[in-house]
Amino acid sequence: MVAHLVRLKLALLLNGFKRSVWQVIGFVFGALYALGFAVLVVAGMVAVGTQDVELQRTVTVLLGSALVVGWWFVPLLAFGVDATLDPERFATFAIPRRELVAGLAVAALVGIPGAFSAVAAVATSFAWFRHPLALVVGLVGGVLGLAVAVVGGRALVALLAPLVARRRAREVLAMVGLVAVISIGPVLSGIGEVTVDRSSFDGLVRVLAWTPFGAPWAAAADAATGDWLPALARLTIAAATLWLALRLWSVALARTLTEPARAVSSTARSNGIGVLGRIPATPLGAVAGRCLVYWFRDPRYAIALAIVPFIPVLMWVVGRGGGMLLVSGLLAALVSGWGLSADVSYDGSAFWMHVSAGVRGWVDRLGRVIASAVVALPLVVVITVASAVIADRVDALPALLGAAMGILLTSYGGASIVSALFVQPVQQPGENPFQTRQGASLATVLSQMVGWTAVLVAALPPAVLAWVAVARASALLGWGALVVGLALGAVWLTVGVRVGGRLLDRRAPMLLQKVIAFE
Secondary structure, three states, X not given: OHHHHHHHHHHHXXXXXXXXXXXXXXXXXXXXXXHHHHHHHHHHHHHHXXXXXXXXXXXXHHHHHHHHHHHHHHHHHOOOOOOOOOHHHHOOOOOOHHHHHHHHHHHOXXXXXXXXXXXXXXXXXXXXXXXXXXXXXXXXXXXXXXXXXHHHHHHHHHHHHHHHOEHHHHHHHXXXXXXXXXXXXXXXXXXXXXXXXXXXXXXXXXXXXOOOOOHHHHHHHHHHOOOHHHHHHHHHHHHHHHHHHHHHHHHXXXXXXXXXXXXXXXXXXXXXXXXXXXXXXXXXXXXXXXXXXXXXXXXXXXXXXXXXXXXXXXHHHHOOOOHHXXXXXXXXXXXXXXXXXXXXXXXXXXHHHHHHOOOOHHHHHHHHHHHHHHHHHHHHHHHHHXXXXXXXXXXXXXXXXXXXXXXXXHHHHHHHHHHHHOOOXXXXXXXXXXXXXXXXXXXXXXHHHHHHHHHHHHOXXXXXXXXXXXXXXXXXHHHHHHHHHHHHHHHHHHHHHHHHHHHHHHHHHHHHHHHHHHO
């Protein structure tokens, strides 16, 4: 059964390549990227093997612990990742749970993340090539550590599946994941400013070495120094953790096979038709009103918008409170405006209302822009003003507002064109807003990159004028940047709405077919 499930995972992986040549190209790039990191890990472990035992212990325990933590908690933050062998799909088959657990665990290593993890786990033993007995213990610990990582992660996901099926829990996990990802930059930036010696990690390594995260990787260091009792104790901790994880996964799997978790969402009493009753009864008003409801009620939009307030924090940390903070409004405008490029994708099958009603393309484009601007425009203005005040550059406010408005309007224009050409797999309503949907192609990624580049080039004049105005503290150039930003942004917005509208008139049925296929 184990071999059968591994072959099934391989078949599903290979069949995915038949959908598009771009998926093959994307997989190749991902594999090369992982291969490069794997080579670095192997070479690094061999290099560490020439150092003293304490440094070897520190490096292997930290690397191994990071591997286990990644397998345990990343799937929770991106719930639904790697669902090719979803246990619920085996509910109708009389497969013994023990065989199913073993097969799913081994099959989890099929793919780029699993292969890289296996190489990294085995590579930790290379740090002990000068100590033959420790090398053997390192190999055993590496295999145990990899098993603890994979089985423990799957068990944790299976146990928490009923909780994650609730909408509020998914939103909380998504926000935690969002904050974690956004914090990576400031943390790395802060680390770069701190002088760290080996003693800084000693306490952390000592603690990790007696936990399931670091115990399997620390046993080899004890073997290298002749401390066999602690080495045996650490391997016992790893083996006991693996046994417990297998038991918990088996119990959770039995529940999943008999009572599959289903998404649970709350319902609320509704009075009237809300914002739709306060807008003009025109096609443009209907589109704007419907999209505005999404911006206030759909968690997927809320998560995307939640990134924007963190931009000033990131700029403050990176720039140490200096001039980088002034860029916050410009970045907020770019992120807020370009978010419109996924609007049709978020509609999903609901896009049929626009197609069947014969809504004109420019009406669809402009209605979506209006809905987004109701939320994004005040946010961008507040961030721009606050950044200028905090940086004590109120004199630069006209220039910064001009550049921000130019970028925001230009982004809306570019997104109006791109979203009429391409749609992408996105989270469905009720799913975790932080997870990544399968099926995204390299063409989608390239379209986003080209779109961003085009927007930045088109918005360059007001941005450059604003930069000169800020650098020279010129009020005249600052007000000029404001005028140029608003005027040029309005031009690009008009072009985007018109061109995107014409494209949508021709491609709407095709886009509808694609978004339905993604569901």
